Amino acid sequence: MKKHIVILSICLVVLTLACNLVTGESPDRPASSVSAPPAVEGLGSAEGIEDTTAPVVEQQPPVEGLGGPEGIEDIIEPGIEQQPPVEGLGGPEGIEDIIEPGIEQQPPVEGLGGPEGIEDIIEPGIGQQPPVEGLGGPEGIEQQTAPGSGFGAPQDWTGGSTYGELGMAFADVTGDGRTDFIAVDNDSTYVLPSTGSNFGAYQDWTGGPTYGELAMAFADVTGDGKADFIAVDNASTYVLPSTGSSFGAPQDWTGGPTYGELGMAFADVTGDGREDFVAVDSDSTYVLPSTGSSFGAPQDWTGGPTYGELVMAFEDVTGDGKADFIAVDNASTYVLTAN
Ligand SMILES: [Ca+2]
Ligand SMILES: [Ca+2]
Ligand SMILES: [Ca+2]
Numbered sequence: 001m002k003k004h005i006v007i008l009s010i011c012l013v014v015l016t017l018a019c020n021l022v023t024g025e026s027p028d029r030p031a032s033s034v035s036a037p038p039a040v041e042g043l044g045s046a047e048g049i050e051d052t053t054a055p056v057v058e059q060q061p062p063v064e065g066l067g068g069p070e071g072i073e074d075i076i077e078p079g080i081e082q083q084p085p086v087e088g089l090g091g092p093e094g095i096e097d098i099i100e101p102g103i104e105q106q107p108p109v110e111g112l113g114g115p116e117g118i119e120d121i122i123e124p125g126i127g128q129q130p131p132v133e134g135l136g137g138p139e140g141i142e143q144q145t146a147p148g149s150g151f152g153a154p155q156d157w158t159g160g161s162t163y164g165e166l167g168m169a170f171a172d173v174t175g176d177g178r179t180d181f182i183a184v185d186n187d188s189t190y191v192l193p194s195t196g197s198n199f200g201a202y203q204d205w206t207g208g209p210t211y212g213e214l215a216m217a218f219a220d221v222t223g224d225g226k227a228d229f230i231a232v233d234n235a236s237t238y239v240l241p242s243t244g245s246s247f248g249a250p251q252d253w254t255g256g257p258t259y260g261e262l263g264m265a266f267a268d269v270t271g272d273g274r275e276d277f278v279a280v281d282s283d284s285t286y287v288l289p290s291t292g293s294s295f296g297a298p299q300d301w302t303g304g305p306t307y308g309e310l311v312m313a314f315e316d317v318t319g320d321g322k323a324d325f326i327a328v329d330n331a332s333t334y335v336l337t338a339n
């Protein structure tokens, strides 16, 4: 009985992925122009995901070893009960988790998110979260005493409860080589610059609420050594370049809605010192190379569906200055080196 349910889920996944293939020709793609790069064939947009109707399975050849419509079936069947899907990544449930919030819970909003769009999130949580005392349990802290060959005792770097209600990240936005603490809050985005021995007093870097409805990232897309604020919205992808002491005004870098249905990352896959936009979609993986002031036209870098069911990452594991595609699957871990 359980096997039937599993097979049914797999069929649904195959159907869903096939549908995504078909809806690759979404009518929502923005018009091409010099300043606005053409929409990605097959890249997700809100409408593109919803219009999943006509199933066509045969057009999508399976990728050896990696998750694709056929690949998933092969890998999942034996072990699905022992390995529950990882939130947000591959697998039947994982895919749904990504798609649903983007569509049903996040209606399209012009420009960047403002207070209206986020009211639901704001009300329950503000100021009600009690301060966190230290880290972990008392025993765990006392036992961390191996100097020189492990992590030292926990140090309080903020002197009290500090977090972003909408998101937190760590990146060197000041450009001094030390990774800073970034807290995205409902009212603004704050940076707590690392001094090397603690996080300094928080600084308001956006002067008002700023966030991406679909994703937020901090990566140096301009190539000046200072990580910039990237906000992926339903309408477009915006970059707020770091000046070293604040984030500048939002710049539209894609000229229309652009995101990956299965995952997004910002990493320098081209090796020119500017981090690029990588969008993992159900039909292929696309790279939008940074020009320093915008993301260029999407390029198909895998020629077919390729993703990791458990985790995906873009890091330079070969050491040649170009970030490689790392896909962690149930069967193994694969590296697709950037050429
Ligand atoms: Ca820094
Ligand atoms: Ca930068
Ligand atoms: Ca690059």
Ligand SMILES: [Ca+2]
Pocket (backbone or CB within 6 Å): 315, 316, 317, 318, 319, 320, 321, 322, 323, 324, 337, 338
């Ligand atoms: Ca590499």
